[in-house]
Amino acid sequence: MKSEPDSSASEDLGADFAKALEQGWLPIREVARQTGVNAVTLRAWERRYGLIVPHRTPKGHRLFNADHVQR
Known part of the structure; x- marks a missing residue:
């Protein structure tokens, strides 16, 4: 039985989250990866x-x- 592919995390979190990402805000998983x-x-x-x-x-x-990440 073949399952559907998972949606990306940003799709699951809603429009507010997606808009924030477009404005340059980063989720905690990305900050963790970068730092x-x-x-x-x-x-x-x-x-x-x-x-x-x-x-x-x-x-x-x-x-x-970006200021948070730099700090």
């Missing part, structure tokens, strides 16, 4: 130290900009 810092660690630093406070979509997804 080499695990997403779990990024979330912990946000929670514990307020080091970086990402933008949130209406559904609560974290989005980061």
